[in-house]
Amino acid sequence: MKKSILAILSVVTIAFTSCTSDSPEVTPSTSFDLKVDDLKGDITNNETVTLDATQTYTLTGGLIVRSGASLIIPAGTTIKSDPTADGEKAKTIFIAVERGAKIFVNGTSAKPVVMTSGKATPTEGNWGGLIICGDAKVNTGDNGTSEVGGLLYGGNNNDDNSGKINYLKISYTGSKFSDSKEYNGVSFFGVGRGTEVSNIYTFESGDDAVEFFGGAVNATNLVLINSYDDSLDFADGYIGTISNVYISGISFGGIEGSNNGQNDIALPMTDAKLSNISIVKGTATKFTASEKAINFKEGGGKQTYTNLFVDGIDVFAKLDGGLGATARIAAGEFKVNGINFVAANNTSLFYNATTQTGAGAGANLPTWADWTK
Known part of the structure; x- marks a missing residue:
């Protein structure tokens, strides 16, 4: 009997040891504490x-959504910044997606996702904004650090997927991070074309409304209203298509397109293709469009605009006078409405042909943007 009991115990021991050694490793539970009135971490x-x-x-x-994690924001969700946040506190309030992480902003036209100020009387700069970092190529290096947030970005995967943004209203962003840096409404750092970006509405951004730092993500249906730097910005070897953009209320440039601030012929060279664009200066005296409809900056790269409409800006482009930008223009790589840009035609006659409808209705908000009203 003792021998039988010992034999049974031995079999059980062996079976238990074998089972535990082959079991998958248990993923540790998260320490994230989701609080409605104290969203952070x-x-x-x-x-x-x-x-x-x-x-x-x-x-x-x-x-901050760290690498490997995901944040899902359903249609109709509202996120407001701390109403008591001012000065130093305001610059600590932001949403960021680390390289290797994903965000899903799943808004609809009837129920967009809203990110806005929590103040009773909101103004631009009340909080930071949305930052997304990816693993796509940039011409400033494979492991850059985002200008705000301090997150790594850039790599060699132009098909990288950081998730999805659809029907997002984001307003009163652009708090001052330092003397030389401010948040944008939405910043894309080295984001790949596997990421879906459509239907973004920005309002009262203290810096740029939407900016692409390299990467290859495509975007469509952008409504950028009242930005206190540039409205749309791309740089650092951005390669992609941007279509259906309505811009109104321009402080500096309607669109700022650059190649690289340190090396204006750096590779991969910016190659942006934009179509169906309306750039409207705005009637308020604060909107001066001091850097014109297009600021062709820091080498410029390759820029092609199709069906571009501009209203209220007599001089079309501010031009970088460096060798890189001059070479791009001479090679016909700055093209507007089917015409190679030449400095001699840098006037409203150059771009406001009657056949151009821009985003769909010239200077007026297009019907596809009715959801922003």
Whole structure:
């Protein structure tokens, strides 16, 4: 009997040892604490966090989605910045997606996702904005650091996927990070074309409305209203297509397109193709469009505009006088409405042919943007 019991125990021991050694490693649970009235912190441990569209969240600090993790924001969700945040505190309030992480802004035309100021009387610069970092190519190096947020970005995967943004209203962004840096409305750092970007509405951005730092992500249906630097900006070897853009209320450039600030012929060279664009200066005296409809800057790269309409700006482009930009223009790589740009034609006659409808309705908001009203 003792021998039988010992034999049974031995078999059980062997079976238990074999089972435990072959078991998959258990993923540790996340330490992220989702609070409606105190939204901040790091989403880690490869977890997916989903917000509740029936709640209005108060963003009180940096909300960072770390590599491997995901954040899902359902249609109709509202996120407001801390209403008490001013000065130094305002610059700590932002949403960021680390390289290797994903965000899903799943808005609809009837129920967009809203990110805005929590103040009773909101103004530009009340909070930071949305930052997305990816693994796509940039011409400033494979491991750059985002100008705000301090996150790594850039690599060699132009098909990289950082998730999806669809029907997002984002307003009163652009808090001052330092003496020389401010947040944009939405910043794309080395984001790949596997990421879906469509239907973004920005309002009262303290810096640029939307900016692409390299990468290869495509974007469509952008409505950029009242920006206090440039409205749309791309640089650092950005390669992609941007279509259906309505811009109104321009402080500096309607669009600023660059190649590289340190090396204006750096590779891969910026190659941006834009179509169906309306650039409207705006009637308020503060909107001076001091850097024109297009600021062809820091080498410029290759820029092609199709069906571009401009209203209220008599001089079309501000031109970088460096060798890189001069070479691009001479080679016919700055093309507008089927015509190679030449400095001698840098006037409204150059771009405001009656056949151009821009985003769809010339200087007026196009019907596809009715959801922003």
